[in-house]
Amino acid sequence: MMTSLNKALDMVAILFRWLATISLLIMVSINLVNVVVRATLDQAFGWVFPWTLLLFAWMLFFGFYAYVRGKRDVVVDVIMIRLPKPLRILGGLFACTVGMLFMIAILRAAPSLIVIQQTKMDMIDLPLWARSLPLFISSVLVFLHMLLNFIQIATGQVTPFEKVDTLDEPEVQT
Incomplete structure (x- = not known):
């Protein structure tokens, strides 16, 4: 089940x-078209700015999960990698727990925010x-990611904060 x-x-x-x-891509394209039309025809599309804001938020919220899942998030492990394995395991479990609690905090606010945000956006026919919405979806997914990581650490499948050499220095030939 965990593999699936x-x-x-x-x-x-x-x-x-x-x-x-x-x-x-859509943000850049519609803004490019808007700039060209404004420069050549002295007109602008008023709908470009609200759509750019919406797409920017979506880009960030979709990217939030993708980067956490790809382990591209910022990890400050200067101290953790120097600790003995049992303390690294405790630290990993603690980090997963904090991450899950943070996602729960975001998700707890979701229903009340959705209820009070029923008005339509300016120039966009969406509430x-x-x-x-992508933030809430990403938060559920990050929660599942953290839960899976917690289980893997707790069962010994993964050891957190393993020292990884990221710079492979070429050997100097003498």
């Missing part, structure tokens, strides 16, 4: 990376809560 969940979370991360990329 791992694969599913990886597939969603790939999808979210694509959605973030497509959001960026305000549509702007933050």
Whole structure:
């Protein structure tokens, strides 16, 4: 079951990376068209700015999960990598727990935010809560990612904060 969940979370991360990329592509394209039309015809499309804001939020929120899943988030492990294995395990479990609690805090606010954000966005026929929907979806996925990581650490499948050599220095020939 954990292998299936791992694969599913990886597939969603790939999808979210694509959605973030497509959001960026659309933002750049509509703004480029708007600049060209403004420069050549002295007119501007008023809908470009609200759509750019929406797509920017979506890009960030979709990218949030994709980067956490891809372990591209910022990890300050200067101290943790120097600790003995049992303390690194405790630290990993603690980090996962804090991450899950933070995601729960975000998700606890979701229902009340959705209820009060029923008005439509300016120039976009979508309710305000549509702007933050990818954040809530990403938060569920990050929670599952952290839970899976917690289980893997607790069962000994993964050892957190292993020292990894990221710079492979070429050998000097003498």
